[in-house]
Amino acid sequence: MPSPPRPTRAGLLANPRSDRVRAVRALSRRAVRHRQGLFLVEGPQGVREAVHHRPDLVRDVYVTPAAAQRYDDLLARADAAHLPVHEVTDEVLAALGDEGASVSPQGLVAVCRTETATLESVLARAPRLLCVCAQVRDPGNAGTVLRAADAAGADAVVLTEGSVDVFSPKVVRSTAGSLFHLPVVTGVGAAEAVDAVRAAGLAVHAADGAGDRLLGALDLSAPHAWLMGNEAWGLPTELRARCDDVVRVPIHGLAESLNLAMAATVCLYASAGAQHPVGPA
Structure with a gap:
């Protein structure tokens, strides 16, 4: 039986100074994202994950003719979900994206609705595994932690108040699509988050280079959350005191420390190993 015909696209968008292009490009600014409840997703990986896992959040997809041929399977999925797909010139595609980006969106950009979960x-x-990031400011770190949490099977990520905007283009790119795989909580106070998580029956392990317990000494098979601190000043004393323990990742070489994203990945994978043990091959 022949496959149904693909939907007919509107005419090629060729004016990089059109109102539509200006409106999309403005989503690079936090105030505009907050006001409109929309954000940019750039590149095939992020757009693919949005279309596959959260098509309900996708408002528009923009694609160059060359990318339309290269990513035909992605667009077929978008068509099946009845998502608006607009073909654009290379010049328009470049004008749509984040002007501060150092990487090309490779012919694909989507506009999605913002959505966050509540704690x-x-x-x-x-939940059995959570990651709470207290005032994490670096977009690359925030995105990488979210990606690592997704890969480790975490149930959610919490970014406390004072953290970077999870919908900024740099964070979205760093998640490599994981933003569409698990709930993200934003705007909650760090102390409030720790207290609520503990009240729900989860242990809270603060990750800190000065911790008095080693990562390998923990029993991570029970439900728990990791608390990760700010890149520059770590976790304040009063916040560490609210946790069940303060844990450090052992350093066996000459490196002074691990950065936030690396430490979070190590801790989350230790938790994944305890909660999802792999038997002998």
Whole structure:
């Protein structure tokens, strides 16, 4: 049986100074994202994950003719979900994206609706593994932690108040699509988050280079959360005191420390190994 015909696209968008292009490009600014409840997703990886896993959040997809041929399977999925797909020139595609980006969007950009979870809704699902980031400011770190949490099977990531905007183009790119795979909570106070997580029955392990317990000494098979601190000043004393323990990743070589994203990845994978043990091959 022949496959149904692909939907007919509107005419090629060729004016990089059109109102539509200006409106999309403005989403690089936090105030505009907050006001409109929309954000940019650039590149085939992020757009693919949005279309595959959260098509309900996708408002528009923009693609160059060359990329339309290269990513035909992605666009077929978008068509099946009845998502608006617009073909654009290379010049328009470049004008749509984040002007501060150092990488090319490779012919694909999507506009998606912002959506965050509440801490209450996350805890109501009886999570086994959470990652709480206290005032994380670096976009690359925030995105990489979210990606690592996704890969380790975490149930959610919490970015406390004072953290970078999870919908900024740099964070979105760094998540490599993981933003569309697991709930993200934003704007909650760090102390409030720790207290709520512990009240829900999860242990909270603060990751800190000065911790008095080694990562390998923990039993991570029970439900728990990792608390990660700010890149520059770590975790304040009063916040560490609210946790069940303060844990350090052992350093066996001459490196002074691990950066936030590396430490979070190591801790999350230690948790994944304890909660999802792999038997002998």
